[in-house]
Amino acid sequence: MEWSGGLAERPGRGRRVLVVGGGIAGLGAAQRLRAHPAFSQLRVLEATARAGGRIRSERGFGGVLELGAHWIHGPSRGNPVFELAAEHRLLREKDLSEENQRMETGGHVGLPSVTYASSGVSVSRELVVETASLFHSLIDQAREFVRGAAAPAPSVGEYVRGALRALAAGWTDREDARRLRLALMHNFLNVECCVSGTHSMDLVALAPFGEYTVLPGLDCTFPGGYQGLTNHIMASLPEDMIIFNKPVKTIHWNGSFQEAASPGETFPVLVECEDGGCFPAHHVIVTVPLGFLKEHVDTFFEPPLPTEKADAIRKLGFGTNNKIFLEFEEPFWEPGCQHIQVVWEDMSPLEDVASQLQDVWFKKLIGFWVLPSFESVHVLCGFIAGLESEFMETLTDEEVLLSLTQVLRRVTGNARLPAPRSVLRSRWHSAPYTRGSYSYVAVGSTGEDIDRLARPLPEDGAEAQLQILFAGEATHRTFYSTTHGALLSGWREADRLIALQDPQAQLPGPQL
Numbered sequence: 331m332e333w334s335g336g337l338a339e340r341p342g343r344g345r346r347v348l349v350v351g352g353g354i355a356g357l358g359a360a361q362r363l364r365a366h367p368a369f370s371q372l373r374v375l376e377a378t379a380r381a382g383g384r385i386r387s388e389r390g391f392g393g394v395l396e397l398g399a400h401w402i403h404g405p406s407r408g409n410p411v412f413e414l415a416a417e418h419r420l421l422r423e424k425d426l427s428e429e430n431q432r433m434e435t436g437g438h439v440g441l442p443s444v445t446y447a448s449s450g451v452s453v454s455r456e457l458v459v460e461t462a463s464l465f466h467s468l469i470d471q472a473r474e475f476v477r478g479a480a481a482p483a484p485s486v487g488e489y490v491r492g493a494l495r496a497l498a499a500g501w502t503d504r505e506d507a508r509r510l511r512l513a514l515m516h517n518f519l520n521v522e523c524c525v526s527g528t529h530s531m532d533l534v535a536l537a538p539f540g541e542y543t544v545l546p547g548l549d550c551t552f553p554g555g556y557q558g559l560t561n562h563i564m565a566s567l568p569e570d571m572i573i574f575n576k577p578v579k580t581i582h583w584n585g586s587f588q589e590a591a592s593p594g595e596t597f598p599v600l601v602e603c604e605d606g607g608c609f610p611a612h613h614v615i616v617t618v619p620l621g622f623l624k625e626h627v628d629t630f631f632e633p634p635l636p637t638e639k640a641d642a643i644r645k646l647g648f649g650t651n652n653k654i655f656l657e658f659e660e661p662f663w664e665p666g667c668q669h670i671q672v673v674w675e676d677m678s679p680l681e682d683v684a685s686q687l688q689d690v691w692f693k694k695l696i697g698f699w700v701l702p703s704f705e706s707v708h709v710l711c712g713f714i715a716g717l718e719s720e721f722m723e724t725l726t727d728e729e730v731l732l733s734l735t736q737v738l739r740r741v742t743g744n745a746r747l748p749a750p751r752s753v754l755r756s757r758w759h760s761a762p763y764t765r766g767s768y769s770y771v772a773v774g775s776t777g778e779d780i781d782r783l784a785r786p787l788p789e790d791g792a793e794a795q796l797q798i799l800f801a802g803e804a805t806h807r808t809f810y811s812t813t814h815g816a817l818l819s820g821w822r823e824a825d826r827l828i829a830l831q832d833p834q835a836q837l838p839g840p841q842l
């Protein structure tokens with residue numbers, strides 16, 4: 331076994347810290363620690379060949395495609411991702427305006443420009459606006475149970491469906507109009523599945539739902555790619571600080587490890603990599619995704635995690651949301667169209683239909699966003715969550731392209747609609763070091779489980795303190811699932827270590 335892992339040649343004694351994972355949480359933690367003289371021996375171990383993790387922008391179809399994070403949610407002062415992006419001039423002028431920053435969206439996805447139904451007709455704007463407003467009010471009500479009133483159902487989905495069933499009993503529409511209303515509701519629930527990164531809103535716990543905090547500001551994108559942000563953080567770190575293609579296999583803790591290059595020194599933690607390399611350290615900040623932790627919880631830590639923490643990992647939710655990009659030679663949508671909603675008239679939140687995934691997976695796709703500023707091509711970005719999304723990952727590009735061409739021909743009522751020229755998609759569930767998209771508070775768990783996950787180890791050790799610290803989006807109680815939650819969690823753990831070493835240190839903000 332290689333014990334020194336090459337760290338010992340770094341000058342200066344100080345505390346040796348390893349960060350596992352080079353996403354925005356890990357990079358943020360490394361940047362913060364590097365600014366403090368006590369942490370001269372610092373490395374980031376990243377399993378893959380690139381930094382950024384679930385922030386992943388790729389050049390394609392004549393523009394930038396975001397395979398992971400898409401928007402800054404709540405871009406306003408106080409959101410550290412917005413502030414950093416503004417500082418590095420990565421945003422458009424209009425997205426920096428005070429007016430945009432003041433917008434209160436309630437966290438709801440904006441209205442579609444056009445809504446197509448499966449019978450090949452477009453749905454009236456009036457009905458879409460009315461149904462969206464009803465749906466958003468039910469979601470707002472679902473958030474209120476965090477204030478103490480007893481939650482009348484275990485999940486957000488059951489709550490919304492219960493309320494809807496009661497309302498629908500009073501509808502006096504004709505049968506087809508009533509079906510269309512319910513089909514729209516079904517689509518809005520699927521949108522919410524994409525937002526929460528879950529298969530079904532029946533899996534998302536109702537009582538803690540309102541703990542997730544929505545910041546003001548109209549969601550915005552990065553014209554040059556989200557990864558510009560992580561690239562800036564990377565550029566501030568020494569080149570050899572991140573070790574790529576270095577997947578960690580097991581973190582040994584509560585030990586007394588030594589290395590030949592540092593005689594007389596003992597380290598409480600030893601990080602063992604899949605390639606056999608071993609890195610002794612005083613502290614390790616783990617930022618791997620919850621999906622990875624769920625899959626490896628029994629083997630990733632030695633000794634195993636305390637029962638409460640392992641249970642929190644098992645109970646919290648982590649689901650899949652993927653994107654499917656379609657490239658067209660000519661747009662079939664109107665100029666100015668930003669968002670196309672696709673509604674299946676045979677689907678209703680009040681009925682369960684048992685079907686095979688291969689026959690219906692595409693009905694989970696909520697619709698498409700029109701990507702702006704592409705050169706000579708026209709690109710749509712579809713979103714799909716849940717088991718259907720995971721099934722989509724197992725199909726070939728040709729199969730996905732064929733199914734979506736059929737969907738688009740059907741909903742536009744144009745059997746001759748030219749097929750997209752090509753398709754490109756994310757596959758976050760199959761990614762071995764992610765295993766899904768982002769976290770949510772699942773039925774059977776609470777925000778307390780997020781705090782349990784975030785608590786450093788050993789939990790009771792007054793002497794050997796802060797051996798393993800936990801960061802990453804799933805460890806932020808109010809901003810889980812977001813890039814700003816991830817960044818703040820990385821800063822939080824870096825600050826925790828700095829405060830241990832240097833109680834007088836002035837820690838920079840923001841501390842949301």
Ligand SMILES: Cc1cc2nc3c(=O)[nH]c(=O)nc-3n(C[C@H](O)[C@H](O)[C@H](O)COP(=O)(O)OP(=O)(O)OC[C@H]3O[C@@H](n4cnc5c(N)ncnc54)[C@H](O)[C@@H]3O)c2cc1C
Pocket residue numbers: 350351352353354355356375376377378380381382383384385397398399400401402403576577578579617618619622651652653756758763764766767768801802803804811812813814816
């Ligand atoms: C499709 C999609 C859309 C999204 N849209 C948005 C959005 O619009 N707005 C928003 O705010 N957020 C969005 N998110 C969520 C956001 O991308 C994440 O919350 C955030 O990037 C997570 O950062 P992180 O550092 O916690 O984790 P990650 O970015 O996942 O970083 C963890 C790193 O750990 C590495 N790793 C894993 N296992 C090991 C191991 N054993 N050894 C070493 N390294 C390991 C991984 O390779 C990865 O690089 C989206 C995510 C997805 C997937």
